Amino acid sequence: IPDAEREHLASIVWSPDGLKALLYLNGYAHAIFDFQKRCGYCRTNFPNFMEDQASTWRTSSHAWNDDVLQEFEGALYS
Template identity: 45%
Template sequence: MPIYLAAEETLNVGQALAVDAPAQKGFFTVAFEDDGDTGYFYALDMRDDDNPVRDALHIYDVASVSDRTKPSTVKVGWSTDHTKAVLLINDYPHAVFDFQAEQGYCRTGFPPPASTGWSVSGHDWDDAALELFA
């Protein structure tokens, strides 16, 4: 998968962590957050000063993570055209944002589409999302 690494952090599931990963070019940013209860991945368009959040993807509920006592590695990679981002936890893809198509994909398929106009068909995972990085 040809990506460039925008962020890498050690994750202790259930301990507060925020990882911002802006694209090297353009106005797009993604962020991963573990707030102690859940893990979410956000798509942001920094041209909007009022509310840059375009979409949010549920990654996990802390209570449901079986190996949460072990440290993990969170990585965020961007496509070379700076319009697609992937969230990797222990090198396993958990979520993808495609800023051109305004679509997010995650393994949990949650939450339902918001009123932002993004991901109108839902957030269900599709392995074809990884082909966006080919």
């Protein structure tokens, strides 16, 4: 986050079905967690790990996906 010395506003918004959460920092979407699909998306694509067969979450990529954001926000405002 640029300008780390000033205060920032963080908010977490849950989807109506409770299966997704979206992190906003200063009103800008930074991360989405889809608990049903077990995927996380982050603007910085961090952190990434080698795939673990024992894990039920996708770990090799947290790449941002605008389609997931549009789906999330569409469900909020429909």
